[in-house]
Amino acid sequence: MPQGAREKVDGWLNLDKPVGLGSTPAVGRVRRLFNAAKVGHGGTLDPLASGVLPIALGEATKTVQWVMDGRKVYRFAIAFGRATATDDLEGAVVAQSATRPSDDDLRSVLNDFTGEIDQVPPAFSALKIAGARAYDLARRGETVELASRRVRVDRLQLLARPSADLAELEVECGKGTYVRSLARDIARAVGSVGHVAALRRTVCGPFRIEGAATMATLEEAAANSLSNPGAFGHKPALLGHLWPVVTALDDIPALALTDRQADRLSGGVALPMAEIAGAQAPTIGTMSPAEGSAEPALVVRAMAGARLVAIARVDGDLLRPVRVLNL
Secondary structure, eight states: OOTTOOBOOOEEEEEEEOTTOOHHHHHHHHHHHHTBSOEEESSOOOTTEEEEEEEEEGGGGGGHHHHHTSOEEEEEEEEETEEETTSBTTSOEEEEOOOOOOHHHHHHHHGGGSEEEEEOOOSSSSOEETTEEHHHHHHTTOOOOOOOEEEEEEEEEEEEEEETTEEEEEEEEOTTOOHHHHHHHHHHHTTSOEEEEEEEEEEETTEEGGGOEEHHHHHHHHHHTTTOOOGGGOOHHHHTTEEOGGGGGTTSOEEEOOHHHHHHHHTTOOEEHHHHOGGGHHHHTTOOOOTTOOOOSEEEEEEETTEEEEEEEEETTEEEEEEEOOO
């Protein structure tokens, strides 16, 4: 391998991102630690937020959308009395209120923010308006008007009231939900104003905070591996923190292939379902479309033993590859 060349590293890293570090810099640091050729992440966290940031390395980048489409759980604090331009601690104060809701006041409005709800994203967000990022327009002082979007909130719970000014809550939600908007709107609903004072993601798709590695742990593992780099320069202690690529697809039904069928599917050949099914026919009947997918076809993970071969779809009487994995 040429000196300085990036390495093929495949897997998911469940990172406990610290406050103050943006998602993109976090990905960059992980890439340097693993010397990985290809890296991405499965759901942005703002610098002021902490918690689960799934980072995809190598072939795992082909499964990112399934992590991003998965459920999220956040713990967050609403600070009442001040609204900010960014709906978090970072922005300038744009409104104030002397009203502080009681616990009963808060609980009485939480049901209004569960289920399928319409939500206006924060002005300081990465959404695009006529090709420009909303946060770039907002930073230039331009008026940002974002249309409301339909999002899903499955659970919203009041956890604690450390003081009259603060409320700690937990939310379980779907893709595209902005917790900053949720905090802003809850504060308005109880007759006050407010912003997010703390935010921590505890679940993102199949990844949970209990199994997350800190940046300090990863850097220590990298340092301890310098004297024993392993094959191709890989660092064994670091690789021990990786989750299999297939972890991202836990909710997708598996379909077993023979080695010959796997080779053909990997080569882009659609396989007749009659050739595959046989005794697996009952399994085929349990499959369902991937969440959020516009495709009516049934999505499966094609497996050759324990090896993930491809993400594929059942299209009539054929199995067609959607994403081929080189593992």
